[in-house]
Amino acid sequence: MVKSYLKYEHSKTFGLITSPSSNVLWTPDENVQNAALRQSGAGRAIVGADEEVLCWDVKKGELLSRWRDKDCVAEVTSIARSTADPDVYAVGYGDGSIRIWDSSISSVVVSFNGHRSAVNILAFDSEGSRLASGSKDTDVVVWDLIAEVGLFKLRGHENQITGIHFLQPDAATVGDDDETGQSPTPNGTVNGTHDQPGFLLTTSKDAKIKIWDMSSQHCIETHIAQSNGECWALGLSPDGSGCITAGNDGELRVWSIDQKGLASLASHISQDTNRKYLQEKGTLQRQGKDRTTGITFHPRGKYIAAHGSEKAIELWRIRSESEVQKTLARKRKRRREKAVAAQDGTGDVDLVNGDDKGDDLATADIIDVIVPYVIVRTDGKVKSVDWGRGSSSKTLHLLSANNNNELELYSIPSKPPEKKTKSEEPPEYSRKFAVDMPGHRTDVRSVALSSDDRMLASSSNGSLKIWNVRTQSCIRTIDCGYALCSSFLPGDKIVVVGNRNGELEVFDIASSTLIETVKAHEGPIWTLHVHPDGKSMATGSADKTAKFFNFEVAEEEIPGTKRTNPRFKLVHTRTLKVSNDILSLRFSPDCRLVALSLLDNTVKIFFVDSLKLFLNLYGHKLPVLNMDISYDSKLIVTCSADKNVRIWGLDFGDCHKAFFAHQDSIMQVAFIPHNQDGNGHHFFSASKDRMIKYWDGDKFEQIQKLEGHHGEVWAMTVSRTGEFLVTASHDKSIRIWHQTDEQIFLEEEREKELEELYENTLTTSLEQDEEPGAEKAEVAAAGKQTTETLMGGEKIMEALEIGITDLEAMQEWNQTKGRQTNTGPPDRHPIFLYTNTSAEAHVLTVVQKIKAAALQDALLVLPFSQVTALFTFLQIWAEKQWNIPLTCRILFFVLKIHHKQIVASKTMRPMLDGIRQYLRRALQRQKDEMGFNLAALNFVGSRMKDKGSKDYVDEVIWEEEVEKTGKGKKKRGFVDIA
Numbered sequence: 001m002v003k004s005y006l007k008y009e010h011s012k013t014f015g016l017i018t019s020p021s022s023n024v025l026w027t028p029d030e031n032v033q034n035a036a037l038r039q040s041g042a043g044r045a046i047v048g049a050d051e052e053v054l055c056w057d058v059k060k061g062e063l064l065s066r067w068r069d070k071d072c073v074a075e076v077t078s079i080a081r082s083t084a085d086p087d088v089y090a091v092g093y094g095d096g097s098i099r100i101w102d103s104s105i106s107s108v109v110v111s112f113n114g115h116r117s118a119v120n121i122l123a124f125d126s127e128g129s130r131l132a133s134g135s136k137d138t139d140v141v142v143w144d145l146i147a148e149v150g151l152f153k154l155r156g157h158e159n160q161i162t163g164i165h166f167l168q169p170d171a172a173t174v175g176d177d178d179e180t181g182q183s184p185t186p187n188g189t190v191n192g193t194h195d196q197p198g199f200l201l202t203t204s205k206d207a208k209i210k211i212w213d214m215s216s217q218h219c220i221e222t223h224i225a226q227s228n229g230e231c232w233a234l235g236l237s238p239d240g241s242g243c244i245t246a247g248n249d250g251e252l253r254v255w256s257i258d259q260k261g262l263a264s265l266a267s268h269i270s271q272d273t274n275r276k277y278l279q280e281k282g283t284l285q286r287q288g289k290d291r292t293t294g295i296t297f298h299p300r301g302k303y304i305a306a307h308g309s310e311k312a313i314e315l316w317r318i319r320s321e322s323e324v325q326k327t328l329a330r331k332r333k334r335r336r337e338k339a340v341a342a343q344d345g346t347g348d349v350d351l352v353n354g355d356d357k358g359d360d361l362a363t364a365d366i367i368d369v370i371v372p373y374v375i376v377r378t379d380g381k382v383k384s385v386d387w388g389r390g391s392s393s394k395t396l397h398l399l400s401a402n403n404n405n406e407l408e409l410y411s412i413p414s415k416p417p418e419k420k421t422k423s424e425e426p427p428e429y430s431r432k433f434a435v436d437m438p439g440h441r442t443d444v445r446s447v448a449l450s451s452d453d454r455m456l457a458s459s460s461n462g463s464l465k466i467w468n469v470r471t472q473s474c475i476r477t478i479d480c481g482y483a484l485c486s487s488f489l490p491g492d493k494i495v496v497v498g499n500r501n502g503e504l505e506v507f508d509i510a511s512s513t514l515i516e517t518v519k520a521h522e523g524p525i526w527t528l529h530v531h532p533d534g535k536s537m538a539t540g541s542a543d544k545t546a547k548f549f550n551f552e553v554a555e556e557e558i559p560g561t562k563r564t565n566p567r568f569k570l571v572h573t574r575t576l577k578v579s580n581d582i583l584s585l586r587f588s589p590d591c592r593l594v595a596l597s598l599l600d601n602t603v604k605i606f607f608v609d610s611l612k613l614f615l616n617l618y619g620h621k622l623p624v625l626n627m628d629i630s631y632d633s634k635l636i637v638t639c640s641a642d643k644n645v646r647i648w649g650l651d652f653g654d655c656h657k658a659f660f661a662h663q664d665s666i667m668q669v670a671f672i673p674h675n676q677d678g679n680g681h682h683f684f685s686a687s688k689d690r691m692i693k694y695w696d697g698d699k700f701e702q703i704q705k706l707e708g709h710h711g712e713v714w715a716m717t718v719s720r721t722g723e724f725l726v727t728a729s730h731d732k733s734i735r736i737w738h739q740t741d742e743q744i745f746l747e748e749e750r751e752k753e754l755e756e757l758y759e760n761t762l763t764t765s766l767e768q769d770e771e772p773g774a775e776k777a778e779v780a781a782a783g784k785q786t787t788e789t790l791m792g793g794e795k796i797m798e799a800l801e802i803g804i805t806d807l808e809a810m811q812e813w814n815q816t817k818g819r820q821t822n823t824g825p826p827d828r829h830p831i832f833l834y835t836n837t838s839a840e841a842h843v844l845t846v847v848q849k850i851k852a853a854a855l856q857d858a859l860l861v862l863p864f865s866q867v868t869a870l871f872t873f874l875q876i877w878a879e880k881q882w883n884i885p886l887t888c889r890i891l892f893f894v895l896k897i898h899h900k901q902i903v904a905s906k907t908m909r910p911m912l913d914g915i916r917q918y919l920r921r922a923l924q925r926q927k928d929e930m931g932f933n934l935a936a937l938n939f940v941g942s943r944m945k946d947k948g949s950k951d952y953v954d955e956v957i958w959e960e961e962v963e964k965t966g967k968g969k970k971k972r973g974f975v976d977i978a
Contacts, residue, residue, distance in 0.1 A: 085128050201234070464477075879914075
């Protein structure tokens with residue numbers, strides 16, 4: 001009989017506040033009743049956390065919602081919020097996919113796939129109907145959110161995209177001073193033209209800034225954005241009149257955008273081909289000389305925040321016109337004084353006489369217009385910032401997401417408009433709120449479970465946290481040293497932590513206090529283990545000693561009284577000296593043996609009572625980092641930095657099996673602590689290759705791979721019941737993996753792995769990469785072949801084959817039936833008999849089930865031989881007026897990709913003529929219907945307006961008019977009062 005195993009699945013993630021891979025967004029509180037809370041401006045923070053998006057209440061530090069797509073394991077790399085619909089968010093992922101989320105229901109509305117690598121940046125247009133995405137694959141893709149399709153892909157940059165913004169100049173800005181003199185129509189467009197596609201502003205790591213015309217889909221202007229290497233960030237002013245690009249060495253370059261020129265170009269008025277729409281205005285220097293990774297304008301447009309990868313955010317202020325004029329006047333006065341001082345025949349006479357022309361604002365130096373305001377010092381290195389929009393104009397709110405797993409909200413007083421200060425001192429800012437409790441600042445180095453599996457202790461450099469395993473909430477946070485190992489002591493009221501400086505710290509959980517600090521070793525304590533009898537423990541250190549401690553409760557006298565107080569103490573009893581640093585130490589469950597792994601790649605096993613050497617285990621090529629002994633004390637499993645796992649027998653010290661287990665150093669191994677289900681020799685291994693693997697120690701087979709972490713896995717512990725395990729990683733997350741009732745078989749798992757490998761290679765081979773020497777086209781189709789689109793294409797092909805056969809059979813039967821009425825129906829495919837539908841209805845149902853975003857890529861899978869069959873069904877759908885938008889979309893796309901073959905084919909022409917006639921008829925009918933509905937709505941609107949206003953005669957105006965016009969001619973003045 002084939003052996004089955006129970007599957008482990010990822011169930012919970014906690015301990016992670018924000019990932020450094022994604023940006024942060026501030027959003028206002030929804031439905032806040034308390035006015036005081038609204039004034040605080042705390043709001044909510046939307047952040048990426050590995051593969052999830054988290055929504056935090058900044059004031060309370062509570063997690064409000066968690067958005068996760070079960071089909072996606074890639075980490076979140078960028079988030080953008082729609083300005084038109086505040087509930088709509090676009091989230092870009094590391095695998096190049098984009099998902100549109102509705103925050104009110106925490107679910108995916110649309111998903112797009114068009115990039116080959118991580119999505120760096122996303123931007124919505126002002127109407128919220130289009131989305132632009134920039135990726136590490138150097139492409140910019142524009143998506144239509146209403147039709148749920150990719151419009152086009154723009155390829156002009158030579159490195160990853162770092163900034164993207166829509167430029168939508170209002171045609172009303174093309175005023176009287178435009179060269180054509182044409183005036184805009186009341187709807188804000190010129191010559192009655194409707195909404196224009198607009199423009200796109202992009203920057204890339206290739207140090208170029210480009211403007212793209214979306215109507216003609218090509219680049220109209222390119223500049224070198226930075227003088228010293230890459231361009232890392234782009235910030236656009238809220239009114240779209242200027243932008244700032246940021247690069248290396250703290251350099252910020254300011255640009256002005258000619259909105260009138262762009263508006264006239266969009267309206268097809270401008271004929272000037274040499275006109276420059278981007279003008280460089282000057283360079284600003286940040287105080288920090290590192291690379292500037294983010295720049296953002298305040299929504300009111302008066303302040304700019306810029307930051308690098310250091311612990312500081314620099315704020316700049318844009319001066320008002322009057323301030324700039326005063327600065328220029330001061331400069332003129334200074335120049336005049338210098339000229340007077342130098343009036344020995346060489347001075348400028350005009351300057352001395354005060355005849356110099358007043359400096360124009362447009363010619364003012366950029367350092368006179370944009371001035372440093374304040375530097376906000378943060379708790380950790382800044383990854384991303386966003387402005388909070390409080391109700392008060394006197395304070396600015398700045399939300400910072402830091403690399404150390406923390407969110408901070410700073411309050412900065414804004415500069416009063418007309419306040420005169422002799423000495424310009426930077427304002428005093430304050431950290432109002434922080435979300436830092438639900439996670440560690442540094443990597444978790446050790447995790448330990450209590451004896452009842454209800455509490456989890458996680459320790460890192462500087463803090464020890466106690467978690468409730470069921471609710472994943474942090475119960476206690478206690479300051480400690482640089483923790484390397486930890487364990488609960490029997491009774492689960494005390495946690496002992498081994499530190500890097502050789503100290504053992506003993507903490508009482510109930511009171512969150514440090515009971516005792518024992519200077520146990522001279523070097524770092526790499527390992528500690530509690531004896532199975534619960535009365536003692538042992539520690540192993542880099543000072544080449546293992547020390548044994550007993551647990552004792554001593555009565556201590558309370559000073560000044562005769563009373564005593566019971567106090568827990570660690571009493572050192574024995575020391576075992578070895579030849580090398582000790583990296584791991586384990587007692588056997590039968591209390592007979594203690595195993596030590598040393599830096600010389602060996603494992604030494606001693607008797608616990610006499611501390612005499614029992615076995616030497618040789619075989620690993622690099623040091624053994626961790627080990628574990630099975631419940632029956634018969635097997636010991638060791639893992640090493642040589643990426644191998646070895647299983648040894650504890651009776652003779654023979655190596656049962658050695659296998660290459662991971663792609664990187666293996667940090668921990670752990671047996672399941674009991675044998676209830678016959679799984680006592682099953683064990684887990686965790687590695688720096690981000691994988692956790694589940695093994696059968698008797699058959700030496702890999703049972704399962706647990707993928708999910710986005711960083712090296714540092715620590716792991718298995719529950720006493722074996723129902724779940726907990727892992728902690730460099731990505732700052734702590735994950736719980738639960739055992740399910742689902743059975744898995746080894747052969748099935750191997751088959752699944754091979755299928756995944758085949759699918760990955762298949763989709764990679766379908767991506768048409770250009771040859772290195774070939775010139776890339778500037779515009780390409782916004783699509784990407786995935787397994788979903790391939791399966792969609794196969795489903796359409798299958799439906800067309802079944803459908804065309806059934807259609808021909810039914811037509812033949814109908815003709816025969818006209819001649820012979822008693823002819824039986826033909827043999828049809830079972831699917832038509834089961835669903836009782838026609839062939840055309842079945843094909844339409846199959847096509848409708850394919851997502852709109854994947855339909856075009858699915859149609860690309862169809863060979864030209866299937867196009868005739870597809871056109872047959874398109875003709876029937878057009879004739880019956882079924883789903884005309886979908887019919888048109890398929891027809892136009894197929895015509896575009898197979899244009900040459902269709903034009904050359906004689907059989908296609910009559911079919912296309914038929915489709916054209918039916919479509920025109922259907923579209924005319926829809927046009928009439930829409931016109932009728934529009935007229936009806938206008939009529940209803942005018943009726944509502946008539947009912948909402950009354951005409952009254954204003955007697956004063958009437959009498960004045962009578963006096964003016966004479967007694968015979970009376971005119972009434974009417975006033976509309978709504």
